[in-house]
Amino acid sequence: MAPSLHDDPIDDSISAAAPPLPQMPPIKVTIVGSGNWGSVAAKLIASNTLKLSSFHDEVRMWVFEETLPTGEKLTEVINNTNENVKYLPGIKLGKNVVADPDIENAVRDATMLVFVTPHQFMEGICKRLMGKIRSDAEAISLIKGMEVKRDGPCMISSLISEHLGISCCVLMGANIANEIALEQFSEATVGYRKNKEIADKWVKLFHTSYFMVSCVQDVEGVELCGTLKNDSWMGWRWGTTQRFISGSKLIILCLYQAAIMRIGLREMKAFSKLLFPSVKDTTFFESCGVADLITTCLGGRNRRCAEAFAKNGGKRSFDELEAEMLQGQKLQGVSTAKEVHEVLSHRGWLENFPLFSTVHEICCGRLPPTAIVVFSELAPDQSRGESRI
Amino acid sequence: MAPSLHDDPIDDSISAAAPPLPQMPPIKVTIVGSGNWGSVAAKLIASNTLKLSSFHDEVRMWVFEETLPTGEKLTEVINNTNENVKYLPGIKLGKNVVADPDIENAVRDATMLVFVTPHQFMEGICKRLMGKIRSDAEAISLIKGMEVKRDGPCMISSLISEHLGISCCVLMGANIANEIALEQFSEATVGYRKNKEIADKWVKLFHTSYFMVSCVQDVEGVELCGTLKNDSWMGWRWGTTQRFISGSKLIILCLYQAAIMRIGLREMKAFSKLLFPSVKDTTFFESCGVADLITTCLGGRNRRCAEAFAKNGGKRSFDELEAEMLQGQKLQGVSTAKEVHEVLSHRGWLENFPLFSTVHEICCGRLPPTAIVVFSELAPDQSRGESRI
Numbered sequence: 001m002a003p004s005l006h007d008d009p010i011d012d013s014i015s016a017a018a019p020p021l022p023q024m025p026p027i028k029v030t031i032v033g034s035g036n037w038g039s040v041a042a043k044l045i046a047s048n049t050l051k052l053s054s055f056h057d058e059v060r061m062w063v064f065e066e067t068l069p070t071g072e073k074l075t076e077v078i079n080n081t082n083e084n085v086k087y088l089p090g091i092k093l094g095k096n097v098v099a100d101p102d103i104e105n106a107v108r109d110a111t112m113l114v115f116v117t118p119h120q121f122m123e124g125i126c127k128r129l130m131g132k133i134r135s136d137a138e139a140i141s142l143i144k145g146m147e148v149k150r151d152g153p154c155m156i157s158s159l160i161s162e163h164l165g166i167s168c169c170v171l172m173g174a175n176i177a178n179e180i181a182l183e184q185f186s187e188a189t190v191g192y193r194k195n196k197e198i199a200d201k202w203v204k205l206f207h208t209s210y211f212m213v214s215c216v217q218d219v220e221g222v223e224l225c226g227t228l229k230n231d232s233w234m235g236w237r238w239g240t241t242q243r244f245i246s247g248s249k250l251i252i253l254c255l256y257q258a259a260i261m262r263i264g265l266r267e268m269k270a271f272s273k274l275l276f277p278s279v280k281d282t283t284f285f286e287s288c289g290v291a292d293l294i295t296t297c298l299g300g301r302n303r304r305c306a307e308a309f310a311k312n313g314g315k316r317s318f319d320e321l322e323a324e325m326l327q328g329q330k331l332q333g334v335s336t337a338k339e340v341h342e343v344l345s346h347r348g349w350l351e352n353f354p355l356f357s358t359v360h361e362i363c364c365g366r367l368p369p370t371a372i373v374v375f376s377e378l379a380p381d382q383s384r385g386e387s388r389i
Numbered sequence: 390m391a392p393s394l395h396d397d398p399i400d401d402s403i404s405a406a407a408p409p410l411p412q413m414p415p416i417k418v419t420i421v422g423s424g425n426w427g428s429v430a431a432k433l434i435a436s437n438t439l440k441l442s443s444f445h446d447e448v449r450m451w452v453f454e455e456t457l458p459t460g461e462k463l464t465e466v467i468n469n470t471n472e473n474v475k476y477l478p479g480i481k482l483g484k485n486v487v488a489d490p491d492i493e494n495a496v497r498d499a500t501m502l503v504f505v506t507p508h509q510f511m512e513g514i515c516k517r518l519m520g521k522i523r524s525d526a527e528a529i530s531l532i533k534g535m536e537v538k539r540d541g542p543c544m545i546s547s548l549i550s551e552h553l554g555i556s557c558c559v560l561m562g563a564n565i566a567n568e569i570a571l572e573q574f575s576e577a578t579v580g581y582r583k584n585k586e587i588a589d590k591w592v593k594l595f596h597t598s599y600f601m602v603s604c605v606q607d608v609e610g611v612e613l614c615g616t617l618k619n620d621s622w623m624g625w626r627w628g629t630t631q632r633f634i635s636g637s638k639l640i641i642l643c644l645y646q647a648a649i650m651r652i653g654l655r656e657m658k659a660f661s662k663l664l665f666p667s668v669k670d671t672t673f674f675e676s677c678g679v680a681d682l683i684t685t686c687l688g689g690r691n692r693r694c695a696e697a698f699a700k701n702g703g704k705r706s707f708d709e710l711e712a713e714m715l716q717g718q719k720l721q722g723v724s725t726a727k728e729v730h731e732v733l734s735h736r737g738w739l740e741n742f743p744l745f746s747t748v749h750e751i752c753c754g755r756l757p758p759t760a761i762v763v764f765s766e767l768a769p770d771q772s773r774g775e776s777r778i
Contacts, residue, residue, distance in 0.1 A: 179644065184644065185644055255573065255575050255576075255684055258563060258679075258683035261679070261680070261683055262683075265679060266674055281670040290650070290654060295643050
């Protein structure tokens with residue numbers, strides 16, 4: 001028997017037929033951030049708010065104002081053309097996306113806040129928004145990374161919750177933003193803490209026929225998947241780049257590829273569970289876990305930069321290569337590797353994380369990129385029976 | 390800090406220094422089976438029995454006797470040349486491998502029995518060996534597949550245990566036999582039921598510097614990983630072959646690749662846990678799980694045959710393509726898909742396993758290979774929030 005068919009994966013018939021009750025005004029959504037991924041999020045959400053009567057059509061997007069080379073303001077161009085010409089050129093966001101250069105104005109009426117900025121700006125933004133948002137607002141973070149402080153790492157979702165006094169879900173997955181913008185198939189996972197109803201609202205807001213969203217009750221697990229996969233990916237890239245260079249056969253490469261992905265996934269899971277014992281094993285089987293890691297390894301956007309690093313034997317620094325190849329962007333895995341290393345080192349866990357440790361040593365120039373291929377060292381537990389982590 | 394270095398991943402110093410006590414004669418190992426994978430197992434084991442004083446040097450290998458085109462007996466050629474010229478030509482097995490055409494003689498003195506034959510022969514072999522083996526023997530199965538009977542599926546390890554009255558571990562992993570024979574890096578997982586000491590002995594017997602073996606206390610989980618990955622792999626191959634043919638960009642393909650692997654892994658785990666509630670989630674993070682699946686998808690040996698099936702739109706049967714392309718071998722996933730389908734259908738679980746169900750429909754010619762790419766159907770649970778399985 002073939003699987004049953006579903007014409008429309010989200011059942012919106014009830015909300016479409018019955019208008020919202022007077023005491024439930026349509027939900028207003030604001031996106032805090034308007035880079036590449038933020039603009040794609042705006043497009044996804046704007047297509048859904050138009051269809052779902054429980055949401056206000058308009059999607060407000062806070063844009064860090066810039067003056068373009070033409071002399072025009074970025075917000076004006078977005079509002080006139082429905083296009084973020086700087087960070088997502090060629091893609092119409094939807095006429096109901098309104099770019100707003102005033103962050104306080106942008107968030108004022110929103111009850112659903114989507115945070116999607118570079119992670120180093122979040123603490124400042126949170127401080128600025130304290131007391132400026134509705135008390136019944138809900139947040140979601142699409143931001144990868146964490147803040148490492150003296151008393152331990154702080155996830156971005158916690159930063160938002162603690163500063164703004166609101167609950168915060170996360171959405172992670174294989175966010176190859178330009179491909180999602182072209183409406184190519186992709187997946188993501190929403191992590192929530194307690195309230196499944198709110199998680200379902202986020203799923204509804206993001207899910208489209210080409211962007212498949214599921215949810216799991218595990219905020220930290222989902223968030224750490226998104227954060228740590230970059231660390232695993234760099235190890236994978238260097239491990240397999242060596243093989244590419246040596247011109248080995250494809251089939252041999254596959255065994256290496258699979259083994260490093262597995263070790264990366266194992267360290268991601270072990271690190272997450274040591275930090276947050278509530279993290280569930282099953283989260284790593286979701287889109288945010290194994291699928292995002294495989295996608296990142298096989299097709300990640302910063303591939304060329306990591307490969308160039310390996311081809312130069314680690315002799316040209318990341319700062320140099322990033323400046324040359326990534327037009328001012330940073331290679332996310334490098335800062336993650338440093339943050340993860342700080343935690344591992346501080347807690348005395350380094351020897352249980354040979355892949356993460358080695359990746360950091362390579363990033364710092366203390367080991368060559370070839371260090372990844374030494375498997376008897378990468379998997380010391382394996383050779384002695386059961387894994388310790 | 391760099392990870393600590395280990396010159397020799399297996400610590401054999403104690404057994405090398407202290408000869409075995411008189412009451413502990415060296416362990417004798419027999420391999421039941423001498424195909425491609427069986428011959429590689431013989432090579433791995435024979436290199437270890439020479440090094441480890443707790444094992445008898447000689448490794449006996451039961452060979453189903455054949456007369457070669459030259460008129461010689463296969464066992465004689467193996468014993469004269471140390472090479473299985475039919476199933477692993479060009480590779481020296483080790484002088485301490487003795488081919489024996491008499492199965493009862495081969496197993497008589499062995500206390501460690503390695504089963505590695507095509508799975509359809511195992512029931513007959515077990516019946517033949519009843520009462521012919523030592524009562525203190527231990528077994529391990531390297532065989533993928535299961536026997537589906539009226540009262541449910543029977544794993545090969547259970548078949549061995551039940552018929553021979555001995556405990557049986559399993560060893561599964563990315564067994565691209567020809568690559569392991571060339572001493573290229575690979576990994577495997579031993580699954581054991583209760584006795585960790587016996588599992589450690591198996592690890593010692595198989596582990597080499599290029600073949601990394603770990604163990605987990607989960608026989609059924611490890612065995613089902615090995616069995617079910619072929620089902621997932623076929624779905625993956627067809628799903629991604631469509632994309633190859635349509636000439637889409639690499640990065641889009643990666644998202645599909647990762648998504649189908651994830652769904653395959655999810656169904657493998659769900660199926661295993663429904664059949665055997667003792668199966669552990671963590672087993673799927675081992676080499677036998679995620680790594681073997683990725684390896685099989687990226688480099689599996691029967692890739693050409695599955696691709697040819699898709700390119701012909703399913704119009705040429707597997708029987709036809711196998712005969713043409715696999716020199717008499719069968720594409721393992723096809724029979725697994727049928728066995729899995731019988732279980733799912735009998736227990737009313739079909740709708741929770743859209744990938745496995747669709748793969749079987751394609752194998753039977755009731756759906757075209759293109760059926761795999763319809764993602765809203767493949768992942769119906771995803772679109773409605775949390776997975777049911």
